[in-house]
Amino acid sequence: MTSTRPNIVLFLSCRLFAVAAALALGCGPAWGDDPADDLAGVPMERLVLDDMEDAGDWYNGSPEETKLAASDLHAKEGKTSLEFANQVDHMKGEKNYPIGWPRTGKDLNKGGPTDWSDYEFFECWIYATTSRDALPRNPLGIGFYHSGPKRSTSFPLDSVRKDEWTKIRLPISRIELAGDVQRVQFNISESNYSHGDQVSFYIDDVVLTRFAHPVLGAMRAQHRIVYADDRYMTAQFELLGNRAGKEVQVVLEVGSGSEAFAQTSGKAGDLGGEITVRIDPGRPLAPGEAWMKIMLQDRAGKILHERQATFRVIEGPGL
Ligand SMILES: [Ca+2]
Ligand SMILES: [Ca+2]
Numbered sequence: 001m002t003s004t005r006p007n008i009v010l011f012l013s014c015r016l017f018a019v020a021a022a023l024a025l026g027c028g029p030a031w032g033d034d035p036a037d038d039l040a041g042v043p044m045e046r047l048v049l050d051d052m053e054d055a056g057d058w059y060n061g062s063p064e065e066t067k068l069a070a071s072d073l074h075a076k077e078g079k080t081s082l083e084f085a086n087q088v089d090h091m092k093g094e095k096n097y098p099i100g101w102p103r104t105g106k107d108l109n110k111g112g113p114t115d116w117s118d119y120e121f122f123e124c125w126i127y128a129t130t131s132r133d134a135l136p137r138n139p140l141g142i143g144f145y146h147s148g149p150k151r152s153t154s155f156p157l158d159s160v161r162k163d164e165w166t167k168i169r170l171p172i173s174r175i176e177l178a179g180d181v182q183r184v185q186f187n188i189s190e191s192n193y194s195h196g197d198q199v200s201f202y203i204d205d206v207v208l209t210r211f212a213h214p215v216l217g218a219m220r221a222q223h224r225i226v227y228a229d230d231r232y233m234t235a236q237f238e239l240l241g242n243r244a245g246k247e248v249q250v251v252l253e254v255g256s257g258s259e260a261f262a263q264t265s266g267k268a269g270d271l272g273g274e275i276t277v278r279i280d281p282g283r284p285l286a287p288g289e290a291w292m293k294i295m296l297q298d299r300a301g302k303i304l305h306e307r308q309a310t311f312r313v314i315e316g317p318g319l
Contacts (some may be wrong), residue, residue, distance in 0.1 A: 001071050018245055026310040027046070027066060027070075034129065039211065039215055041132055042208045042211045042212070042213070042215055042241075042305075043211070043212040043213075044210065044211060044212060045209065045210050045211075045212050045242065046208070046209050047113065047119065047207060047208040047209075047267050048205075048206070048207050049108075049113070049184070049206045049207055049208060049214060050082075050106065050107075050112075050206040051078050051079050051202060051204075051205065051206075052070060052075075052078070052082040052204045052205070052206065052289075053070065053079060053081055054070055054164045055069060055070040055080075055082045055083075055128065057106055057107075057110065057111075058082055058104050058105065058283050059105055059106070059107070060087070060104055060185075061101075061103040061104060061105060061185070062086075062093060062094075062100065062101070062102035062103055062202065063255075064092050064093045064094075065086050065087055065088065065089055065092075065093055065100075065108075065190070066084065066085065066086050066087075066102045066103070066104065067073055067083075067085045068082065068083065068084060068085070068104055069082075069085070070082065070083070071083035071202060074127040074129075074165075074202040074204075075202070075204060076125040076127070076165060076204035076205050077204060077205045078204075078303040079274055079283040080204075081125075081127070081202040081203055081204035082104070082203045082204070083200055083201075083202055084104050084186060084200065084201045084202075084203060085196055085198075085199075085200040086102045086188055086198070086199050086200065087196075087197075088102075088188075088190050088193040088194065088195060088196065088197040088198070088199065089196075090190060090195040091195070093190070094179040099169065099190045099191050100164075100249055100282050100302040101187045101188065101189055101190070102187065102188050102190065103185055103186060103187035104185065104186055104187075105143075105145075105183050105184055105185030105186065106183065106184050106185075107182065107183050108181060108182055108183060109182050109183075110210045111172045112183050113208070114180060114182055115178075115179045115180070116172050116175065116179070116181050116208055116211065117178040117179040118174070119172050119208040119209060119210045119212060120171065120172055120173075120209060120210045120217075120240050121169050121170060121171060121172060121208065121209045121210070121239055122144075122165065122169075122170045122172060122184075122206075122207075122208060123168060123170075123173075123205070123206070123207050123208070123209055123247065124164070124166075124167075124168050124203055124204065124205060124206040124207070124285045125165050125166070125167055125168070125203070125204045125205050126140075126157065126160050126166050126168060126175070126201050126202065126203050126204075127164065127165045127166075127177070127201070127202040127224075128160050128161065128162050128163070128164075128166075128199065128200065128202075129162065129163060129199070129200045129202075130162055130176075130197065130198060130199040130200070131196075131197055131198040131199070132162075132193075132194075132197055132199070134162055134163050135160065135161065135199070136192040136193060137192070137258045138156050138158050138192050138228050139157065139158065139160050139188065139192070139199070139201075140157050140160060140186055140187065140188045140191070140201060141154055141155060141156050141188075141189070142154065142155050142157055142168075142170075142184065142185065142186050143155075143183075143184075143185045143187065143188070144175050144176075144181050144182065144183070144184060145182050145184075145185065145232055146176065146177040146180045146182060147177075147180050147182055148220070150177070151177070152173070152176075153175045153176040153177075155174075156174065157186075163219055167196045168202075169233055169273070169284070174210070176290065180239060181288060182205070186203065188200065210240070210241060210242060211240055211241035212241065212242055212295035212306050213241050213298075213305075214239055214240070214242065214248045214268065214296050214304055214305065215239075215240050215241045215296070215304070215305040216237050216238065216239065216240070216294060216296060216305050216306070216307045217237075217238035217239070217240040218237065218238045219230060219235055219236065219237040219238070219307040219308075219309055220235070220309050221233070221235060221236075221238055221239075221292050221310070221311040222234035222274070222291075222312050223233075223311065224237055224286075224312060225312045225313075226290075226309065226312070226313055226314075227314060227316040227317065228284050228285055228286065228287055228290065228309060228313050228314065228316050228317070229284060229314070229316040230279065230316075231278060231279050231281065232276050232277070232278055232279070233254050233262070233276065233277050233279060234274055234275070234277075235252050235275055235276075235292045236273055236274050237250070237273055237274075237275070237307070238273060238293050239268050239273070239296075245248055247264070247269060247299070248266055248267075248296050248297065248298060248304065249267060249268070249270045249296070249297040249298075249299075250265060250266055250267070250268045250271055250275055250294060250295075250296060250297075251263065251264075251265040251294065251296075251297055252265065252275045252276075252292060252293070252294055253277075253292065253294075253295070254277055254279070254285070254290065254291070254292045254293075255290065255291060255292075255293075255294045256285060256286065256289065256290040256291065256313070258271070261279065261280070261283050261285060262278065262279050262280065262283075263277065263279045264278070265278070265297075268296070272306060275294070282289075285313045286313065287313050287314055287315055288312070288313060289310055289311075289312060289313075290310065290311055290312070290313050291308055291309065291310050291311070292308070292311065293306060293307070293308040293309075294306060294307055294308075
């Protein structure tokens, strides 16, 4: 139980990945990029994984360096947080890895939810104290462990700062197997610290969240450049939010300037992330910039969310 070591893998930062994905696709918002930036006003639903009022189900994977406690020294909600206190020791610890990975984790298969695929974010709060002047660039990491040997997804938590609370929010879409999360584990790498450093993390309010109603996480025009005589235009979209929202209606509109030239709609659950509209040959798009807009509508016709993307129309090949 205490032998799980974080995978030693080079971890591409999510932002870098998003940029690489955008470059590879050559268009639009990158799938998997954090959708929250412009969705801050959307109400969220929460599922509490641990309120840290009892640290009893967090294991200590490094008893030589680590002490665990439910602590009232720093609590974000309720009375206590989980104190993950580490005395960095480059001489002792695991026999073969004296400069190792002090860690604590919780096995969800003993009671917590392991299928996270209906949620958008893993969230928690972390407060750090340390004997150092400041935390190292990579102060700690988190790993999500899946069934089977050595399958996990790890993230650096490099936004955590000394003497303050930091909100952690990770898109669940970046977890390799969101439907199978058996364990959550926090760890430090002793190689990022000096021998003798003391560092404590107070972890609280560990939750899964999702948007309370359907929203568009991202959308894009399938082709950034189309011919004026193309008859079909396709938009691709990512639907987030409460999954009951698959009943929601997706409306696609295509136009230029203030004029809409074509519109179609379908049920979100039937569309698989793509919707195509037919352009009337009698009303082709003129060369220049054009737009497509996706709107999510509830049964009463109320617009829940919309996004727009632009694309360019050029003269057809004249065949
Ligand atoms: Ca608490
Ligand atoms: Ca050690």
